[in-house]
Amino acid sequence: MLSKKTRYAFRALAYLAENYGDGPILISSISNEKKIPLKFLENILNELKKADLLESKKGKGGGYFLKVSPKKINLATVIRVINGPIALLPCVSLNFYEKCDDCDETHCGIRKMMTIARDATLKILEKKTLHDIIFATI
Amino acid sequence: MLSKKTRYAFRALAYLAENYGDGPILISSISNEKKIPLKFLENILNELKKADLLESKKGKGGGYFLKVSPKKINLATVIRVINGPIALLPCVSLNFYEKCDDCDETHCGIRKMMTIARDATLKILEKKTLHDIIFATI
DNA sequence: TTAATATCCTACCAAATTGGTAGGGGAAAT
DNA sequence: ATTTCCCCTACCAATTTGGTAGGATATTAA
Numbered sequence: 001m002l003s004k005k006t007r008y009a010f011r012a013l014a015y016l017a018e019n020y021g022d023g024p025i026l027i028s029s030i031s032n033e034k035k036i037p038l039k040f041l042e043n044i045l046n047e048l049k050k051a052d053l054l055e056s057k058k059g060k061g062g063g064y065f066l067k068v069s070p071k072k073i074n075l076a077t078v079i080r081v082i083n084g085p086i087a088l089l090p091c092v093s094l095n096f097y098e099k100c101d102d103c104d105e106t107h108c109g110i111r112k113m114m115t116i117a118r119d120a121t122l123k124i125l126e127k128k129t130l131h132d133i134i135f136a137t138i
Numbered sequence: 139m140l141s142k143k144t145r146y147a148f149r150a151l152a153y154l155a156e157n158y159g160d161g162p163i164l165i166s167s168i169s170n171e172k173k174i175p176l177k178f179l180e181n182i183l184n185e186l187k188k189a190d191l192l193e194s195k196k197g198k199g200g201g202y203f204l205k206v207s208p209k210k211i212n213l214a215t216v217i218r219v220i221n222g223p224i225a226l227l228p229c230v231s232l233n234f235y236e237k238c239d240d241c242d243e244t245h246c247g248i249r250k251m252m253t254i255a256r257d258a259t260l261k262i263l264e265k266k267t268l269h270d271i272i273f274a275t276i
Numbered sequence: 277t278t279a280a281t282a283t284c285c286t287a288c289c290a291a292a293t294t295g296g297t298a299g300g301g302g303a304a305a306t
Numbered sequence: 307a308t309t310t311c312c313c314c315t316a317c318c319a320a321t322t323t324g325g326t327a328g329g330a331t332a333t334t335a336a
């Protein structure tokens with residue numbers, strides 16, 4: 001399951017996607033509008049910025065905004081930044097790979113099944129974007 | 139990601155699947171063979187038994203064994219018993235559903251995308267079984 | 277009937293993760 | 307110069323994870 005933090009991230013990003021092109025949005029606006037604890041949200045938006053999904057502006061008239069169009073930010077990317085691996089096992093992860101001990105990977109049946117599952121999940125998560133989220137809403 | 143406990147469960151079940159039809163297998167055999175901490179494994183096998191995947195026999199000649207054929211135990215079932223929900227959000231889970239607060243589910247785009255992702259994942263996890271795990275090994 | 281075997285049950289525990297909060301520092305605009 | 311607003315570090319409580327300890331209970335065999 002995705003952490004609460006990741007769910008907050010999605011809500012905040014959906015809001016920024018809805019307001020894409022309108023300039024910087026205040027953290028406090030997002031916090032109020034989406035009912036996300038302010039200080040926690042600060043942290044989340046900052047991580048998304050460091051991951052190059054957002055840009056920010058300081059001082060009056062400042063805030064956060066999407067760095068690229070909502071169509072170019074897919075769900076897998078967001079999950080990886082805030083939540084971590086998408087695969088069900090570390091030894092199957094593309095971006096967070098870790099070898100498992102006592103296991104010959106080339107012959108491990110568990111690994112093979114989890115690889116198939118991962119690919120099925122990724123096919124969706126890499127295709128769907130913030131744009132899909134906001135336009136599925138209607 | 140699946141917990142270590144769930145990974146242990148899969149390894150133990152794969153071992154029991156390989157020895158399906160050979161009568162009860164000792165916890166200690168599984169523990170030795172698959173390098174799983176004994177007392178922790180006791181707990182895991184007991185949960186699998188309560189979930190009706192295993193049967194046990196006490197006393198000499200006792201042990202654990204699969205209640206049904208490896209072809210009839212799919213991966214989704216195992217994950218749900220030991221790990222919990224398969225969906226990425228509680229509001230999207232079929233077996234562990236929980237309403238999310240401040241969210242109109244019929245119009246929530248996040249929910250819609252996560253439903254699609256869940257279905258893609260489940261399609262694999264419900265189709266693949268312990269039998270597939272042990273015969274993918276070769 | 278008693279000893280040996282093996283699962284079952286309850287309780288506990290340390291370490292890691294999660295979901296935050298507090299408080300101030302620093303850049304930008306007016 | 308002051309206000310606005312993002313940025314950074316540190317801390318904290320509650321929950322989850324990954325176990326361990328020890329005995330109770332059921333079964334079999336001698």
